[in-house]
Amino acid sequence: MPTKTTAHRPPTRPRKRRVTIADVANELGVTKGLVSRALNDYPDISEATRERVRAAAEAMGYRALSHARAIRTGQVRALGLVIQLSDHDGQRPFLADLLSGISQAASAADWTVTIATSTSDADTLHQLGHLADAHKADGFILPRTYEHDARIDYLRAEGLPFVLYGRTADDTGCAWYDVDSGAAMAEAVALLAGLGHRVIGFVPGATGTMYDRLRREGFAAGMRAAHLDTAPVSDPACDRAQGAAAARALLGRDLPPTAILCATDAAAVGVYDAARAAGLSIGTDLSVIGYDGLPEGAVLDPPLSTFHVDAARAGARLTDLLIRSIAGEDPADLRDLDPATFRPGGSHGAPTLTPAELAARVAHSNHVSNPGRER
Amino acid sequence: MPTKTTAHRPPTRPRKRRVTIADVANELGVTKGLVSRALNDYPDISEATRERVRAAAEAMGYRALSHARAIRTGQVRALGLVIQLSDHDGQRPFLADLLSGISQAASAADWTVTIATSTSDADTLHQLGHLADAHKADGFILPRTYEHDARIDYLRAEGLPFVLYGRTADDTGCAWYDVDSGAAMAEAVALLAGLGHRVIGFVPGATGTMYDRLRREGFAAGMRAAHLDTAPVSDPACDRAQGAAAARALLGRDLPPTAILCATDAAAVGVYDAARAAGLSIGTDLSVIGYDGLPEGAVLDPPLSTFHVDAARAGARLTDLLIRSIAGEDPADLRDLDPATFRPGGSHGAPTLTPAELAARVAHSNHVSNPGRER
DNA sequence: TGAGCCTCCGAAACCGGTTTCGGCAAGTGT
DNA sequence: ACACTTGCCGAAACCGGTTTCGGAGGCTCA
Numbered sequence: 001m002p003t004k005t006t007a008h009r010p011p012t013r014p015r016k017r018r019v020t021i022a023d024v025a026n027e028l029g030v031t032k033g034l035v036s037r038a039l040n041d042y043p044d045i046s047e048a049t050r051e052r053v054r055a056a057a058e059a060m061g062y063r064a065l066s067h068a069r070a071i072r073t074g075q076v077r078a079l080g081l082v083i084q085l086s087d088h089d090g091q092r093p094f095l096a097d098l099l100s101g102i103s104q105a106a107s108a109a110d111w112t113v114t115i116a117t118s119t120s121d122a123d124t125l126h127q128l129g130h131l132a133d134a135h136k137a138d139g140f141i142l143p144r145t146y147e148h149d150a151r152i153d154y155l156r157a158e159g160l161p162f163v164l165y166g167r168t169a170d171d172t173g174c175a176w177y178d179v180d181s182g183a184a185m186a187e188a189v190a191l192l193a194g195l196g197h198r199v200i201g202f203v204p205g206a207t208g209t210m211y212d213r214l215r216r217e218g219f220a221a222g223m224r225a226a227h228l229d230t231a232p233v234s235d236p237a238c239d240r241a242q243g244a245a246a247a248r249a250l251l252g253r254d255l256p257p258t259a260i261l262c263a264t265d266a267a268a269v270g271v272y273d274a275a276r277a278a279g280l281s282i283g284t285d286l287s288v289i290g291y292d293g294l295p296e297g298a299v300l301d302p303p304l305s306t307f308h309v310d311a312a313r314a315g316a317r318l319t320d321l322l323i324r325s326i327a328g329e330d331p332a333d334l335r336d337l338d339p340a341t342f343r344p345g346g347s348h349g350a351p352t353l354t355p356a357e358l359a360a361r362v363a364h365s366n367h368v369s370n371p372g373r374e375r
Numbered sequence: 376m377p378t379k380t381t382a383h384r385p386p387t388r389p390r391k392r393r394v395t396i397a398d399v400a401n402e403l404g405v406t407k408g409l410v411s412r413a414l415n416d417y418p419d420i421s422e423a424t425r426e427r428v429r430a431a432a433e434a435m436g437y438r439a440l441s442h443a444r445a446i447r448t449g450q451v452r453a454l455g456l457v458i459q460l461s462d463h464d465g466q467r468p469f470l471a472d473l474l475s476g477i478s479q480a481a482s483a484a485d486w487t488v489t490i491a492t493s494t495s496d497a498d499t500l501h502q503l504g505h506l507a508d509a510h511k512a513d514g515f516i517l518p519r520t521y522e523h524d525a526r527i528d529y530l531r532a533e534g535l536p537f538v539l540y541g542r543t544a545d546d547t548g549c550a551w552y553d554v555d556s557g558a559a560m561a562e563a564v565a566l567l568a569g570l571g572h573r574v575i576g577f578v579p580g581a582t583g584t585m586y587d588r589l590r591r592e593g594f595a596a597g598m599r600a601a602h603l604d605t606a607p608v609s610d611p612a613c614d615r616a617q618g619a620a621a622a623r624a625l626l627g628r629d630l631p632p633t634a635i636l637c638a639t640d641a642a643a644v645g646v647y648d649a650a651r652a653a654g655l656s657i658g659t660d661l662s663v664i665g666y667d668g669l670p671e672g673a674v675l676d677p678p679l680s681t682f683h684v685d686a687a688r689a690g691a692r693l694t695d696l697l698i699r700s701i702a703g704e705d706p707a708d709l710r711d712l713d714p715a716t717f718r719p720g721g722s723h724g725a726p727t728l729t730p731a732e733l734a735a736r737v738a739h740s741n742h743v744s745n746p747g748r749e750r
Numbered sequence: 751t752g753a754g755c756c757t758c759c760g761a762a763a764c765c766g767g768t769t770t771c772g773g774c775a776a777g778t779g780t
Numbered sequence: 781a782c783a784c785t786t787g788c789c790g791a792a793a794c795c796g797g798t799t800t801c802g803g804a805g806g807c808t809c810a
Binding site for chain 1: 438440445446453458460467468470471472474475482487488489490491492502506508509510511644671674675676
Binding site: 405406408409412419420421424445446447448449 | 757758759760761762764765766767
């Protein structure tokens with residue numbers, strides 16, 4: 001026994017000994033191996049015996065210890081998740097729902113969830129490597145995919161199962177689940193165009209992420225379908241401040257957009273700031289549509305029109321796909337695409353101004369309000 | 376070999392065999408036992424040998440498999456967390472930070488985190504039991520404590536280590552970490568009283584939770600200290616709608632409060648709704664202070680004055696306390712209380728109206744605005 | 751010089767499962 | 781009646797670690 005620093009251990013930790021497979025075997029007068037094979041549906045066990053064993057195990061409250069089993073089988077029945085929490089991270093608010101979906105589905109299949117968090121791409125890779133190396137999970141869920149994703153390269157090289165939440169540039173051999181945000185962007189453009197908007201601005205999201213590419217493409221496709229070509233696109237914006245800056249830039253153009261479509265709600269919140277500063281009323285002077293269904297959007301005035309993503313469902317689907325992938329199904333068959341649902345707020349409507357009139361309004365407001373007022 | 380439903384397994388999963396303790400032993404020409412004892416700091420190993428083993432293990436990239444170790448030691452080096460996600464749940468937005476703190480601290484100590492989610496108190500207990508029974512964790516973090524908490528009873532009875540995020544009525548033998556929200560409530564009252572408010576309303580949180588009791592007590596203590604006794608307390612409010620209802624009730628009194636203190640930001644958002652509906656301007660006509668530091672508060676107009684809780688720090692502290700508790704330290708020594716920090720927004724200020732004047736304003740607005748207008 | 755005591759290590763049991771292997775008994779075909 | 785399956789189970793190895801036990805060798809001390 002090591003001396004170590006075994007500090008004050010409480011008087012007696014009672015802990016009743018748990019019932020092992022040997023206990024069940026003894027009770028029945030058979031061997032451990034027999035019990036194990038019976039419980040694991042080996043074909044060389046008679047149905048009568050199998051039932052007898054099942055009954056005894058049930059009655060004695062036997063439950064196999066997953067880590068004891070793992071040493072032989074190599075499966076810990078756990079799925080891993082590394083959550084990257086950058087400051088400008090849109091997925092924070094959905095984390096709870098995502099986890100809920102994952103955990104619920106995992107629990108239903110008698111799996112558990114091991115998580116780690118990280119603060120940067122490099123850290124994410126490190127945490128992933130650690131979980132994989134320590135074999136704390138049999139497979140991984142990879143949220144927020146990049147077009148070129150180092151996590152995918154790593155897991156591919158290691159031959160470890162994984163499923164993407166989102167897509168990636170080269171998805172050969174990848175299982176994935178995604179919400180079709182590109183289609184949502186196109187839908188939003190069609191909606192705005194139908195209301196009469198002719199100049200529609202776009203605020204993209206984080207560069208390098210796959211969702212950004214897909215939403216840009218969706219926006220462009222929507223514009224083409226509406227036969228519009230005047231499409232000012234701002235710099236990327238991932239948070240409120242960047243969203244405000246993007247909106248200022250768009251509104252400062254000679255022919256500013258009468259509607260701004262944001263790849264993320266986080267940016268849309270900033271658009272509200274900029275619009276307010278420019279004396280524009282949202283929903284009339286300027287239409288805004290976001291994407292994500294952020295809680296903040298609902299408390300804005302007017303409430304933000306946006307697309308809602310069912311994160312819990314995503315988590316459940318991802319878990320299902322991953323477990324099947326671990327079980328050996330071909331990842332190429334494990335792909336799923338769900339639509340996002342539009343949730344109208346009060347931030348979009350028919351244009352009340354032409355772009356030229358809007359430009360005049362903005363210029364005027366820049367004149368009267370003392371510069372640098374915005375909080 | 377079981378026939379089972381072993382579906383399409385990919386061509387060949389390469390998986391290089393990992394280096395085991397036996398490999399290290401062979402390399403050195405010693406026994407497995409020797410290597411194990413050397414690596415685990417047993418005292419019967421000469422320093423020279425220990426160093427030789429360490430170097431070889433390091434060089435060969437040996438890392439012990441936690442679940443192989445667990446079968447003998449009974450420790451899986453994982454801490455468990457069951458997150459209850461009711462719909463009216465204030466902790467959702469802080470979950471990311473809390474997890475981040477927990478995971479970071481755990482990872483630093485070479486522990487991992489196993490989570491489960493639940494949808495009700497009963498489910499929480501069930502999930503907890505499952506994790507404990509399957510021995511997926513060596514100890515548990517219990518967020519959002521109740522005054523009388525079934526989880527605590529269960530874990531006490533099982534003799535399993537745990538740490539509370541929050542306190543409980545009878546905390547004998549409990550390790551806990553908490554943020555002193557009671558003191559925050561008292562501080563808010565002192566602030567409002569200092570500004571000249573004489574009638575201050577209180578909107579409590581979820582009944583049965585320990586935080587609700589502590590914040591009520593903190594509010595009461597603050598009122599006593601400020602020598603104020605007119606303290607209307609509304610029904611509990613845990614979400615926006617309930618917060619609005621609570622505010623309407625408070626404002627409908629003969630002598631309505633000129634400031635409303637909310638146990639949670641979620642309720643405070645509803646207070647904004649009610650105030651707006653009553654034609655009151657927040658920060659002047661009516662002061663509002665919340666607690667939690669909800670992101671929604673920052674996008675309100677004016678931004679909500681509230682108390683910020685450092686959830687990441689909480690997670691890190693909880694993890695530290697739990698690991699020490701598992702190591703055998705006396706839980707009674709493992710307790711920690713941090714202050715919340717006030718984050719002023721624009722929602723509080725000196726009263727511009729007396730309660731009587733406020734009552735008149737409210738009554739007037741009830742008259743002019745057509746009823747049932749509020750969204 | 752011999753008894754007694756450390757120091758340090760090998761050998762082997764052990765933890766709770768899984769998996770392989772061999773063999774007995776009953777059934778089958780001729 | 782005899783070889784050949786087949787069904788079913790016991791025995792034992794195995795997985796990757798940890799822990800106990802005993803003993804060889806060197807040292808001290810009377």
